[in-house]
Amino acid sequence: MTNAQQAKIQVRNLSKVFGSDTKKALQLRDQGLNRSQILEQTGQTLGLSNIDFDVHEGELLVIMGLSGSGKSTLIRCLNRLIEPTEGDIIIDGENIPQLSEKALLQCRRKHFSMVFQNFALFPHRTVRMNAEYGLEIRGIPKEERAKKAADALKQVGLEGWEDSYPNQLSGGMQQRVGLARALANDSSVLLMDEAFSALDPLIRRDMQQELIELQHRMQKTTIFITHDLDEALNIGDRIILLRDGEVVQIGTPEEILTSPADDYVARFTQGVDRSRVVTARRAMRPVRATARIEDGPRTVLRKMVESSLDSIYVIDRERKLLGVVDAERADEAAKAGSDSIRELIDDDYPCVGPDESLSRLYSMFTKRHCPIAVVDEEQRLLGVVVKGAVLEQLATAGEA
Amino acid sequence: MNFEIPRIPLGSWIESGLNFLTTEFSGVTRAISRTTQAGINLLNDGLMWLPEWALLGLIVLLCWRLSGHRLAIGAALGLALIWNLGLWNPMIQTLTLVVIATLVAVVIALPLGILAAVSDRFYRVIMPVLDFMQTMPAFVYLIPAIPFFGIGSVSGIFATVIFAMPPAIRFTTLGIRQVPTELVEAADAFGSTRTQKLVKVQLPLSLPTLMGGINQTIMLSLSMVVIAAMIGANGLGSEVWRAIQRLRPGDGFEAGLAVVIMAMLLDRLTQSFRGRKRAK
Ligand SMILES: Nc1ncnc2c1ncn2[C@@H]1O[C@H](COP(=O)(O)OP(=O)(O)OP(=O)(O)O)[C@@H](O)[C@H]1O
Ligand SMILES: [Mg+2]
Numbered sequence: 001m002t003n004a005q006q007a008k009i010q011v012r013n014l015s016k017v018f019g020s021d022t023k024k025a026l027q028l029r030d031q032g033l034n035r036s037q038i039l040e041q042t043g044q045t046l047g048l049s050n051i052d053f054d055v056h057e058g059e060l061l062v063i064m065g066l067s068g069s070g071k072s073t074l075i076r077c078l079n080r081l082i083e084p085t086e087g088d089i090i091i092d093g094e095n096i097p098q099l100s101e102k103a104l105l106q107c108r109r110k111h112f113s114m115v116f117q118n119f120a121l122f123p124h125r126t127v128r129m130n131a132e133y134g135l136e137i138r139g140i141p142k143e144e145r146a147k148k149a150a151d152a153l154k155q156v157g158l159e160g161w162e163d164s165y166p167n168q169l170s171g172g173m174q175q176r177v178g179l180a181r182a183l184a185n186d187s188s189v190l191l192m193d194e195a196f197s198a199l200d201p202l203i204r205r206d207m208q209q210e211l212i213e214l215q216h217r218m219q220k221t222t223i224f225i226t227h228d229l230d231e232a233l234n235i236g237d238r239i240i241l242l243r244d245g246e247v248v249q250i251g252t253p254e255e256i257l258t259s260p261a262d263d264y265v266a267r268f269t270q271g272v273d274r275s276r277v278v279t280a281r282r283a284m285r286p287v288r289a290t291a292r293i294e295d296g297p298r299t300v301l302r303k304m305v306e307s308s309l310d311s312i313y314v315i316d317r318e319r320k321l322l323g324v325v326d327a328e329r330a331d332e333a334a335k336a337g338s339d340s341i342r343e344l345i346d347d348d349y350p351c352v353g354p355d356e357s358l359s360r361l362y363s364m365f366t367k368r369h370c371p372i373a374v375v376d377e378e379q380r381l382l383g384v385v386v387k388g389a390v391l392e393q394l395a396t397a398g399e400a
Numbered sequence: 401m402n403f404e405i406p407r408i409p410l411g412s413w414i415e416s417g418l419n420f421l422t423t424e425f426s427g428v429t430r431a432i433s434r435t436t437q438a439g440i441n442l443l444n445d446g447l448m449w450l451p452e453w454a455l456l457g458l459i460v461l462l463c464w465r466l467s468g469h470r471l472a473i474g475a476a477l478g479l480a481l482i483w484n485l486g487l488w489n490p491m492i493q494t495l496t497l498v499v500i501a502t503l504v505a506v507v508i509a510l511p512l513g514i515l516a517a518v519s520d521r522f523y524r525v526i527m528p529v530l531d532f533m534q535t536m537p538a539f540v541y542l543i544p545a546i547p548f549f550g551i552g553s554v555s556g557i558f559a560t561v562i563f564a565m566p567p568a569i570r571f572t573t574l575g576i577r578q579v580p581t582e583l584v585e586a587a588d589a590f591g592s593t594r595t596q597k598l599v600k601v602q603l604p605l606s607l608p609t610l611m612g613g614i615n616q617t618i619m620l621s622l623s624m625v626v627i628a629a630m631i632g633a634n635g636l637g638s639e640v641w642r643a644i645q646r647l648r649p650g651d652g653f654e655a656g657l658a659v660v661i662m663a664m665l666l667d668r669l670t671q672s673f674r675g676r677k678r679a680k
Contacts, residue, residue, distance in 0.1 A: 076585075079589055081585055081588055081589060105591045105592075105593060106591070107591075108588075108589060108590065108591035109590065109591035112589065113589070113590065114585075114586065114589040114590075116582055116585070116586060117582075118582055120580075120582040120583050120585065120586040122583060122586070122600075122601060122605075123605070124604045124605060133587075133590060133600075134590040134591070136600075137590060137591065137592050137593070137596045137600070138591070185590065191589075
């Protein structure tokens with residue numbers, strides 16, 4: 001699925017040496033020396049070595065690795081906050097390492113917005129002015145700036161806080177401002193360096209969920225850095241694993257979990273391999289709203305809107321599950337003047353018993369926003385499982 | 401054998417250098433001298449034109465608005481005492497010199513400080529120069545001032561600027577370098593130009609530190625314009641100087657007290673400004 005997608009950014013052969021004699025360090029690397037040997041012989045740090053990957057249009061790509069593995073270096077090479085030593089970074093036909101200073105400014109304005117671990121909000125500017133920053137330096141007229149900033153603040157749920165200063169907000173809210181500042185800018189790629197690491201766990205989970213929703217809504221190409229596997233599994237379309245400045249594995253969360261490329265990855269994922277003992281019942285959530293078979297398309301639509309669902313389960317009087325109706329079809333039927341949903345019901349939906357194992361559930365997820373129904377022997381609807389919940393269980397279940 | 405190491409004629413080199421400068425650049429120095437003198441006269445006459453009570457009222461009001469009633473009361477009492485002692489006009493002259501010297505110092509110091517903050521090379525060059533400027537005994541600056549600008553207030557300003565400028569440079573550099581790297585990165589990441597980064601992020605965030613530097617510059621200016629009475633700068637300093645020459649310790653003490661009052665007022669005022677900025 002992902003392979004067919006278009007590459008937004010192509011990173012080829014990217015290396016970074018911290019030090020003055022970078023040639024020597026790269027020579028040694030080519031002779032097969034590793035990072036610590038190079039450090040010993042030349043006193044230079046091989047931050048990144050021969051990195052190759054594509055970033056697909058519209059995906060949420062997670063870069064994961066232990067502390068010091070080069071994640072921050074990598075993301076900062078993309079917009080040249082750190083100068084790469086060699087290699088190509090191609091975005092829309094432009095090769096970033098080769099850009100002149102002036103072209104680089106334009107490239108940063110057009111393509112990249114960044115969200116920082118410790119928020120990096122400007123303390124002397126209000127929330128609104130922070131959100132406007134990227135637009136302001138591009139010389140966007142005042143009214144347009146204000147409108148875009150207001151939109152972005154709304155996206156992250158910060159209406160009403162426009163005139164506060166960052167130090168008047170909680171950590172979670174501050175990072176929302178950071179996110180709004182990046183979104184307002186309308187750049188094509190969002191760079192997030194451990195954006196949620198400074199938040200406490202509960203807020204962090206909320207933010208992850210919101211990011212997933214936001215990203216799904218806006219289809220913005222996002223590169224997200226984390227050293228936390230749970231986070232990576234939860235939000236990533238694909239994950240890149242780094243170790244000592246090299247790529248160890250690139251793949252979907254599932255691939256990383258099920259076929260770790262080597263011991264390093266396996267060790268990373270060990271703690272998560274509890275999927276076989278955990279069942280659907282644990283990951284299940286109550287259904288927010290259901291439609292009855294007697295309902296007309298308008299009623300069903302209303303229910304969906306109220307509970308913000310894209311599709312709704314249809315049950316009969318005994319709570320037996322008959323199928324799903326999706327919003328688009330209900331809308332068409334309503335417009336066409338139909339007053340029954342019987343023809344709209346789709347009975348080809350994923351469905352499992354409460355004792356189904358999570359690993360099997362996980363493999364059933366093909367599209368991100370298609371939940372799995374959980375039913376008992378009588379085909380009565382017990383609840384639903386969404387992808388995020390499975391991952392959450394995978395990540396935390398065994399700890400209890 | 402008796403080796404005699406010849407004395408290095410450092411002093412005479414300096415003198416011939418100064419001679420060269422004064423003759424070659426007399427046009428420039430005269431122009432500087434004229435504009436500075438005009439500035440001094442303008443400000444001085446303006447402040448003198450106001451009746452004592454009006455200026456006193458204005459200063460008290462300023463103290464009250466910027467700081468609070470305590471400083472306002474202090475200012476009222478202190479200034480009334482100066483007026484009563486008949487030292488009002490010398491005080492105005494001193495104030496004029498301090499204001500002009502500080503302005504000139506800050507105007508020169510800001511760009512230098514910014515340059516030292518963004519360029520490591522310039523930083524390495526200017527820091528020893530600043531050390532030199534600050535440790536050289538203040539009186540020494542008075543001597544070359546005279547061949548350049550003659551006896552009088554302009555020479556006083558010249559010496560004062562050199563003496564009082566280093567902290568303004570230092571604090572500007574420090575303030576900018578203290579801005580957290582993440583904030584500078586953020587400014588860069590959004591594609592700010594150097595100027596935008598400076599104006600929108602670095603300078604506003606270094607303002608409290610910068611104000612600290614300006615405060616020091618003002619205090620050093622005050623101490624120097626008093627000393628500059630020795631080369632003919634008018635004001636409270638010349639009152640002290642005259643008291644010394646006539647051996648009248650009472651007069652000297654009165655003028656000295658007026659300097660102390662001015663120093664306290666200027667210090668508290670600039671500090672309250674600094675505190676206000678920080679509270680924001
Ligand atoms: N400016 C620098 N000079 C020298 N070495 C550096 C510099 N910046 C980073 N490094 C080194 O490069 C390596 C990768 O650092 P990087 O900050 O990219 O790691 P990271 O994966 O982001 O780690 P963390 O999770 O701690 O943020 C580390 O060994 C670090 O010491
Ligand atoms: Mg990092």
